[in-house]
Structures are given as C-alpha cells and as structure tokens.
Amino acid sequence: TQLLEQSPQFLSIQEGENLTVYCNSSSVFSSLQWYRQEPGEGPVLLVTVVTGGEVKKLKRLTFQFGDARKDSSLHITAAQTGDTGLYLCAGADSNYQLIWGAGTKLIIKP
Template sequence: TQLLEQSPQFLSIQEGENLTVYCNSSSVFSSLQWYRQEPGEGPVLLVTVVTGGEVKKLKRLTFQFGDARKDSSLHITAAQPGDTGLYLCAGRNSNYKLTFGKGTLLTVNP
C-alpha cells in the first residue's frame, strides 16, 4: 500500500504570511496532484506535476515535485483568507490508481 504523509496536519497563520506544506512518500509516483477542499464541498484540482524536479506556479501558489518523484511541496506567498481550506495531495502510480494523503488544514486569519 502506498502511503502519502502530509505535514503539518494543521496550520493557522495571519494574512500576508508565507507558508509551505509537504507531501512525502517512500513510493515513486508517475504523477502527483494537489487539491483544495473547502467545507461542504468536494476537492478541486489545483495542479498536476509529472516530471521530477518540476516547478509549477499558480498565482501565489508554487508547487514542486521532488527529483525522485516521491515528494512534493506547496508554497503559498502572502496568504489570504480565501486560501483557507484543506489541501490534499494525491499520487498516481503506474496502475493509474490515485492515493490521497490526509491533508493539511490551513486557516488564514484576517
């Protein structure tokens, strides 16, 4: 069974601060996806990373896939209250099965 460990589990910060959340595994993934889930809603796909070492930017969000394709990070610059939510990483293996981590619950206080 492939496991994805996300850290930290909870994060509460003030508006304007920067933060990084991590997604780690002992397994290699063919691709990795990040989702954001708001209360009462389903997860919404933010990005897919495929190549080891790949960096993708989405406005104030920067996603990086580790060189060995076993880990990933999400960095948010100048966080805003609208960034509040549960951030989930999900790794896809060679059989196309998607495995989710438990998520990082982010709260950005005004």
C-alpha cells in the same frame, strides 16, 4: 502499501505570511495532484505535476515535484483568507490508481 504523508496536519497563520506544506512518500509516483477543499464542497484540482524536479506556479502558489518523484511541496506567498481550506495531495501509482494523503487543514486569519 503506498502511503502519502502530509505535513503539517494543521496550520493557522496570519494573512500576509508565507507557508509551505509537504506531501511525502517512500514510493515513486508517475504524477501527483494537489487539490483544495472548502467546507461543504468537493475537492477542486489545483495542479498536476508529472516530471521530477518540476515547478509550477499559479499566482501566489508554487508547487514542486521532487527530483525522485516521491515528494512534493506547496508554497503559498502572502497568504489570503481565501486560501483557507483543506489541501490534499494525491499520487498516481504504477497502476495509475490515486493514493491520497490525509490533508493539511489551513486557516488564514485576517
């Protein structure tokens, strides 16, 4: 059974600080997606990474896919209160089905 482990499970930091959250597996994924979910809403896609070693930047968010396509990280620079939410990663397995991590709950304090 393929598993995606996200860490930390919970993170609370002050506005302006930097942070990194991780998504790790022993399995290879053909692609990996990061979603953010706010309370009372469904998850919204942030990025899809496909190539090993790929780095994508969205403003203050930097996503990296591991060289072996088994892990990924999300780095946020100068966090803002609007970054608060549940961050979920999802990897596509060899059958193109999505395997979901349990999420990192991020709270940015003003």
